[in-house]
Amino acid sequence: MFQKSILLIGAAVLAPLSYANAQDSDAVIDFIDSRYEDTADIARTIWEFAEVGYQETQSSTLLQDTLTAEGFTIEAGVASIPTAFVANYGSGGPVIAILAEFDALPGINQDSVPGRSPIQGKAAGHACGHNLFGAGSIGAAIAIKHWLEESGTPGTIRILGTPAEEGGSGKVYMVRAGLFDDVDIALHWHPGDRNSAAARTTLANRSAKFRFRGVSAHAAGAPEKARSALDGVESFNYMINMMREHVPQETRIHYVITAGGNAPNVVPDFAEVYYYVRNPQASIVKEIWQRVENAAKGAAMGTGVEVDWEIIHGNHPLLINETLAKMMDSKLRVVGGVTYNDHELAFARDI
Ligand SMILES: [Zn+2]
Numbered sequence: 001m002f003q004k005s006i007l008l009i010g011a012a013v014l015a016p017l018s019y020a021n022a023q024d025s026d027a028v029i030d031f032i033d034s035r036y037e038d039t040a041d042i043a044r045t046i047w048e049f050a051e052v053g054y055q056e057t058q059s060s061t062l063l064q065d066t067l068t069a070e071g072f073t074i075e076a077g078v079a080s081i082p083t084a085f086v087a088n089y090g091s092g093g094p095v096i097a098i099l100a101e102f103d104a105l106p107g108i109n110q111d112s113v114p115g116r117s118p119i120q121g122k123a124a125g126h127a128c129g130h131n132l133f134g135a136g137s138i139g140a141a142i143a144i145k146h147w148l149e150e151s152g153t154p155g156t157i158r159i160l161g162t163p164a165e166e167g168g169s170g171k172v173y174m175v176r177a178g179l180f181d182d183v184d185i186a187l188h189w190h191p192g193d194r195n196s197a198a199a200r201t202t203l204a205n206r207s208a209k210f211r212f213r214g215v216s217a218h219a220a221g222a223p224e225k226a227r228s229a230l231d232g233v234e235s236f237n238y239m240i241n242m243m244r245e246h247v248p249q250e251t252r253i254h255y256v257i258t259a260g261g262n263a264p265n266v267v268p269d270f271a272e273v274y275y276y277v278r279n280p281q282a283s284i285v286k287e288i289w290q291r292v293e294n295a296a297k298g299a300a301m302g303t304g305v306e307v308d309w310e311i312i313h314g315n316h317p318l319l320i321n322e323t324l325a326k327m328m329d330s331k332l333r334v335v336g337g338v339t340y341n342d343h344e345l346a347f348a349r350d351i
Helices: 002-013 020-032 035-049 057-069 130-151 168-175 229-246 282-303 324-337 342-350
Strands: 073-076 085-091 095-100 153-162 185-187 204-213 254-261 270-279 306-315
Touching: 020 035, 020 130, 020 324, 035 057, 057 073, 057 085, 057 130, 057 153, 057 306, 085 130, 095 324, 130 153, 168 306, 185 324, 204 229, 204 282, 229 254, 229 270, 229 282, 270 282, 282 306
Parallel strands: 095 153, 095 185
Antiparallel strands: 073 085, 085 153, 204 270, 204 306, 254 270
């Protein structure tokens, strides 16, 4: 199922360059089809590597090597991120960039079978399809390279190898390093169960790990000597949960307690909670964030512990390009929808 999606979406990614005729579209789609096994192999290999954000060494190398073999010029370790890379082919404008992701999710150990089947010792896995994202984007870039070559069309096709999408915001640092400055159009996509070019934005988002530090003691023997860091976390969470009623409706706030002590009879001197705040508008996220920080300080003061925090990431919402989305839509209509073979339908029925 997913391999087919890559081909379809990969072909669609060609849209902005394929201002030529239907014959060219057919040739490009045929070319992508001819590389089906290669693209599927890359997707499968990255699925097996399953490397988490900023540690995608093998996955990034595989994509880079594939592009090098196709004549792309690679710049590795860009934006001071070891696994980020830029690959260019062609010269002059327009510069069309395709993003390629490849990071996995921690805690996913499921095998690629319909029933629950954990793989022993597997600490991370691809559950969001970024293995397909990386492989499909590479497939599209190679097809565009061949089309540029054969049609004598001027322009540059660029792959931006973007690490750490699943928390870590690799792209933010790449933007900051100027890697998008000369790009006319940046295309991204995501594996899904349909081919569509919805002009959909995202929520602005900021996250941080709040670390509370108290004093440990035996919870039965000398509790009066202790100040529980977990109390700080729980009071903080309580305040935030009260706050939910008094924020704009579209706001999303979520947290996980990433450290809360190890034994009930030991008052924890350290506890950590990891927060995300989201809203369609970055300015509202900033306002709410101020209140979140105040709640953390208030909780620490009230429970007699200390708190500090580390910002993990901050993103603006996605800027939509409706003209490009319409063009993508028209190209996706040429490519068609997603079809499933008997094996894939049986797999789905088993799930
Ligand atoms: Zn994803």
